[in-house]
Amino acid sequence: MxxxxxxxxxxxxxxxxxxxxxxKRTADEVRALVAGVLAAPPAVDSxxxxxxxxxxxxxxxxEQLRALKADLADRRPAAxxxxxxxxxxxxxxxxxxxxxxxxxxxxxxxxxxxxxPRAQRLAWLTGFTGSAGLAVVTKxxxxxxxxxxxxxxxxxxxxxxxxxxxxxxxxxxxxxxAEALPAGxxxxxxxxxxTVGWVEKTxxxxxxxxxxxxxxxxxxVDAVWRGQPPAPLAPVVVHDLAFAGAGAADKRAQxxxxxxxxxxxxxxxxxxxxxxxxxxxxxxxxxxxxxxxSFATIRDDGAVDLFIDRRKLAPxxxxxxxxxxxxxxxxxxxxxxxxxxxxxxxxxADPATTAAWITDRLTAAGGRIARDADPCALPKACKNAVxxxxxxxxxxxxxxxxxxxxxxxxxxxxTGAVSELEAAERLLAFRQEGERFRDLSFETIxxxxxxxxxxxxxxxxxxxxxxxxxxxxxxxxxxxYLDGTTDVTRTVAIGTPTDEMRERFTLVxxxxxxxxxxxFPRGTTGSQLxxxxxxxxxxxxxxxxxxxxxxxxxYLSVHEGPQRISKVPNTVALLPGMIxxxxxxxxxxxxxxxxxxxxIVVQPAEMxxxxxxxxxxEVLTLAPIDRALIAPGLMSAAELDWVDAYHARVRxxxxxxxDGPAAAxxxxxxxxxxx
Numbered sequence: 264m265x266x267x268x269x270x271x272x273x274x275x276x277x278x279x280x281x282x283x284x285x286x287k288r289t290a291d292e293v294r295a296l297v298a299g300v301l302a303a304p305p306a307v308d309s310x311x312x313x314x315x316x317x318x319x320x321x322x323x324x325x326e327q328l329r330a331l332k333a334d335l336a337d338r339r340p341a342a343x344x345x346x347x348x349x350x351x352x353x354x355x356x357x358x359x360x361x362x363x364x365x366x367x368x369x370x371x372x373x374x375x376x377x378x379x380p381r382a383q384r385l386a387w388l389t390g391f392t393g394s395a396g397l398a399v400v401t402k403x404x405x406x407x408x409x410x411x412x413x414x415x416x417x418x419x420x421x422x423x424x425x426x427x428x429x430x431x432x433x434x435x436x437x438x439x440x441a442e443a444l445p446a447g448x449x450x451x452x453x454x455x456x457x458t459v460g461w462v463e464k465t466x467x468x469x470x471x472x473x474x475x476x477x478x479x480x481x482x483x484v485d486a487v488w489r490g491q492p493p494a495p496l497a498p499v500v501v502h503d504l505a506f507a508g509a510g511a512a513d514k515r516a517q518x519x520x521x522x523x524x525x526x527x528x529x530x531x532x533x534x535x536x537x538x539x540x541x542x543x544x545x546x547x548x549x550x551x552x553x554x555x556x557s558f559a560t561i562r563d564d565g566a567v568d569l570f571i572d573r574r575k576l577a578p579x580x581x582x583x584x585x586x587x588x589x590x591x592x593x594x595x596x597x598x599x600x601x602x603x604x605x606x607x608x609x610x611x612a613d614p615a616t617t618a619a620w621i622t623d624r625l626t627a628a629g630g631r632i633a634r635d636a637d638p639c640a641l642p643k644a645c646k647n648a649v650x651x652x653x654x655x656x657x658x659x660x661x662x663x664x665x666x667x668x669x670x671x672x673x674x675x676x677x678t679g680a681v682s683e684l685e686a687a688e689r690l691l692a693f694r695q696e697g698e699r700f701r702d703l704s705f706e707t708i709x710x711x712x713x714x715x716x717x718x719x720x721x722x723x724x725x726x727x728x729x730x731x732x733x734x735x736x737x738x739x740x741x742x743x744y745l746d747g748t749t750d751v752t753r754t755v756a757i758g759t760p761t762d763e764m765r766e767r768f769t770l771v772x773x774x775x776x777x778x779x780x781x782x783f784p785r786g787t788t789g790s791q792l793x794x795x796x797x798x799x800x801x802x803x804x805x806x807x808x809x810x811x812x813x814x815x816x817x818y819l820s821v822h823e824g825p826q827r828i829s830k831v832p833n834t835v836a837l838l839p840g841m842i843x844x845x846x847x848x849x850x851x852x853x854x855x856x857x858x859x860x861x862x863i864v865v866q867p868a869e870m871x872x873x874x875x876x877x878x879x880x881e882v883l884t885l886a887p888i889d890r891a892l893i894a895p896g897l898m899s900a901a902e903l904d905w906v907d908a909y910h911a912r913v914r915x916x917x918x919x920x921x922d923g924p925a926a927a928x929x930x931x932x933x934x935x936x937x938x
Contacts, residue, residue: 271330280324286317296574297332299496301339302380304550307701311498311547314577339490346422349388349487353400356483363448364401364440365483369394370456373533373556374616376822377549380492384484387491390420394719398426399436404443408436411808412719419725437468446473454478454620459612462619478623496575497547499555501583504543506746506818508649511543512565515587518638519565528608530638531600531625532559533617536819537639542569542584545818551705552820553743558596560603561638570596597624604628613637640825643816645840650747650817651864654842654883657699657747658862662885662913663920664693664742665751669887670928676730676757683709683722686730686738694742704741704748704821711736715754715856718809718848732758735855735892741821750821750844751884752860756891767849768857768892773799774847775859776905778811778828778880782868785876786836789828789843796828796847805849812843815862837878841865845880859888885913887932895936907935 271277274290281288288296293316300312313320313328320328357365369391371382376394385391389398389407393416396409407426409417417428429439440450450469452462466476485491504510518541522530532538535554539545546555557571567588581590591599603610604625611633612622625632646654668690675681687709694700710720711728715737720726730736734757741750754768774796781795789812794801796811810829813822825835828843837843846860861884868879887910895903910933918926 271334272327277324277327277331280321280327284317284321284324286320286324288316293328294331294335295493296496297328297335299493299572299574301332301336302492303495303497303548304702306497306547307695312496315496315498315574318578344387344390346388346390346425350400350405350425352487353388353483354402356486357400357451358402359486360451360479360481360483361449362451362477362479362483363444364399364450365479366397366399366436366450366452366457367484368397368456371556372455372618372620373535374458374618375535375549375554376820377552377554379495379549379556381494384482384488387488388484389426390422391417392420393417396431397436399440399443401440401443406439406443408434408439412717415717435468437465437472440469440474441472444472444474447475449475449477451477451479451483453482454623455618456482457619458614458617459619459622460614478619494572495548495556496572497555498577499544499546499571499575499580500577501580502539502543502545502818503745506649506653507543508647508653511541511583512585512587514541514543514639514642515561515565515567517642518561519563521638522561522563522611525611525633525635526609527563527611527633527635528606529560529562529603530611531603531617531621532561532637532639533613533621534637534639536816536823537637537643538569539819540643540816541639542567542588544580546575547702548575551703551743553701553818554820558593560599568599570599600624600630601628604630607631609633611635611638613640636825641835641838643819644814644823644826644842645838646817646842646864647840651840653746654748654817654862654864657742657744658749658883658885659916659920660697660699660744661694661742661749661751662917664690664697665753665886666917666921666929666932667693667925669753669755669932670925672730672736672755673928676736676755677732679729679731681730682727683711683714683730684724684727686736687722687740690738690740697742697744699745700742701745701818702743704743704750708737708739708752710738710856711757712855713853716850716852716854717856718850730757733761734758735760735764735857737856737858739858739860743818745818748816748818748821749884750815750860750862751886752846752848752858753886753889754857754859754892755889760892762894764855764857765892765894766897767805767851768859768889769894769897770799770803770805771847771849771857771859772888772893772906773898773902775845775861776902778845778847779861779863779882780879780905782870782877782879783837785838785878787878788833788836789826790831790833792837793828793830796845800847800849807848807850809848811847812845812863815842815844817842837865839865839867839878842883860884882909885916887913887929890932890934890936893936895938903936903938910934 278290371378393413545553548556712734739752812828848858863880868877
């Protein structure tokens, strides 16, 4: 390609520039690197990837690298997908593999919440873009399985002429397959995309129908997906000790000591957030979470093998890792598992998150597998003092953005001219102005009126509604800052709310306060506290169909385990330093949604009279609660005091950081409630 001086001038010119700059990569290698960069989400700094080519690059080379990136981006296909053609192609690939059926989940090799474009096989095949679901394909039939969050979305995105719609929970996959396939059929799965628990459960269900579940030797979707993106290559950087609070060597020693106490020789780490925490690394391979997609093993002496594409390691990372961490190519992972298995060591693998391919490989090599929780999960969840100080600072900056947004919304929304999309974009813009902002922590839920009643609603140009007077608006959003992760939900009255809206909102608020003020003995789990947040709603015959709280990372995943607050039984006790959300809600289908969410952190409770060690919560989130939606007559004096004290704290922390109009709005929004 030979374009103007402002465009890409061809691989020959690039090769010359690389040689003159002393870069030991060919033009083809750089082209492949840039393709991987394009397969990762856009970064806050659009030039951050250039460091993967080299440091202090000449201006002409930098210009050509940017032009190459733009050229490759322009070449990506934009035409609408041929879903019928893709389904037919997959069926052909299945036949060549000797499979009568195949399952296509929304998953990658790490079983993560966010998957890179390369792993979005379900969306490529069916058009479904939700966060949970799977497709099942046989020679003559196909079905799309989603849960209740996506019953409307699936009908909009997935052609009903090609796929039957099924419920992910109410319609067991094995039952559908048993009806679609005869006894003696073979049903395939990609062992990289399912856990051993899924495999065992599904195999048992299919065996009753005489159907064999088999690990496919290749994924039929990959076999026919032309233009499948490469693996993402976002820069992997060191997470500074000023934010991490503990060195990687200390963390490795902590995990190794636990393995040694448990008689485990090594652990396989498949969760990128665990690896990021353990080694004090951060990346950008998937949206909304600073993850470096990778695998690792850690032995009981603290030595780590990190399986990662070296091309995405920024300068200085290998020096940071030190000689106790061996950086190895991803292609070496299988041989390393064989070595662990043959060595006779007991090897830990978390059955909830480890791909079946890994446990199969270990077992085939003669390994003794210990099925237990990821050894990084619990220490990662208990934030140290530096991480907690950082998250407090991050919440102050986030609170400033939220107040500026709510102040703007109070003036703009009553006109009826503001859309859900515009509101979400405006909040993002306020956050982007904050120091240390890196990304959103999840896709913003911006729901007006009936859209707010869809718990995991995702606004799009096709679904975006205007915020109308007399309605409720629910905004659930968060951000990734270098020093912390935020997640906050506020429900706002647009104009004058109805009495029913105020009553339901106040019941949700009472539950929110009950959890915020809870005191509980050490050893208490989140599932034991869940009813506190629901009781006011229960007493009115109401409830909500989601958990009350999830764990939150420190500049990591906004959905972090092992702690949670929900009806689902959980044996993990709450410990000091654990950050959770507190988010009870109420949803009136077709009408409106209500949710009030703050982040809270477990802390020792100051109770001199207590007979045993007690814990409580510190509230991290700083954002006013809409007083127009509160019915004081439904609240106790203690609950009213809590709201006033919380608002006084928000006002005191944020007012000095705001300009005149926003500070004035905040002062009015945090006035004491009427008694």
